[in-house]
Amino acid sequence: MHLIQLNRECLLHLFSFLDKDSRRSLSLTCHQLREVFLDPCLWNLLHFSSPCQLRKDNFVLGPSLRYLTISWYSSMVLQVCNIEDWLKSSFQKNICSKHESLVSTFxxxxxxxxxxLLSLTMSGCGHITDRDVISVLQCCRKLRYLHLENCVRITDCSLEGVVAHGDNLEEVKVDFCRNITQAGLQHCKEMKPALQLTAERSADLIPDSKPEERVPIRRTLQKVLQNS
Structure with a gap:
């Protein structure tokens, strides 16, 4: 029996055991298998281990997507992407410019x-912003699970978005997000007491502070040293 003699349900089941690249390769063999590859029912779960994978054409976005994970575990995240923009060298900025809008566009x-979409997990996505998170909350109103880890640009504004738009959210995690504050977490808990909200180390980390915010402190120290 030839593969294409199987009905659509069997072919979808077969494709479900393959990774994204294997699905695409198989879809290039004939028109019928290409149609199976493009069937939204096949794509209820997507996992990406780096932003560059978002550029590939080996997956399909559609209304069947329920679970989405974008995790980037790389030394580049710590050494480049997580550094405050005003502290980055020209070389570091050049590296970031090649991928900084990838996740936001996706x-x-x-x-x-x-x-x-029911579940969204993003880890090590150093360039996503509060606007990205709030847009997802506004458009994907069935979202139940939101996990943000080591997303350094995320602030209390995302928690405000959770309060305003996360009607169906059951669990929110904002782990190692250094610009999340204890005040923001407390406000979110008060406004949505039924929500399971956790923030491992987030409120304990040192938040970003722009150079102009440090100037008065530096000047004060200089005056103290001059007068001592």
Whole structure:
């Protein structure tokens, strides 16, 4: 029996055991298998281990997507992406410029094409902003689980978005997000007491502070030294 003699349900089941690259390779063999590859029902779960994978054409976004994970465990995250912008060298800024909008652009497509998303996990995505998170909350109103880890640009504004738009959220994690404050966490807990909210180390980390915010302290120290 030839593979393409199987019905659509069997082919979808077969494809479900393959990774994204294998699915795409198989889809290039004939028109019928290409149609199976493009079937939104096949793509209820997506996992990406680096932003560059978002550029590939080996997956399909659609209303069947329920679970999305973007995790980037790389030394580049710690050495480049997580550094405050005003402290980056020209070389570091050049590295970031090649990928800094990748995740944000991808999330914009998710907002438009995946209204039934239930779970979103992003780890090491150093360039996503509060606007990206709030857009997902506004467009994917069925979202139940939101996990942000080591996303350094995320602030209390995302927690405000959770309060305003996360009607169906059951669990939110904001771990190792250094610009989340204890006050923001407390406000979110007060406004949504039924929400399971955790923040491992987030409120204990040193938040970003722009150079102009440090100037008065530096000047004060200089005056103290001059007068001593």
């Amino acid at each position: 999330l914009a497509h998710v907002c438009y094409m995946c209204p039934n």
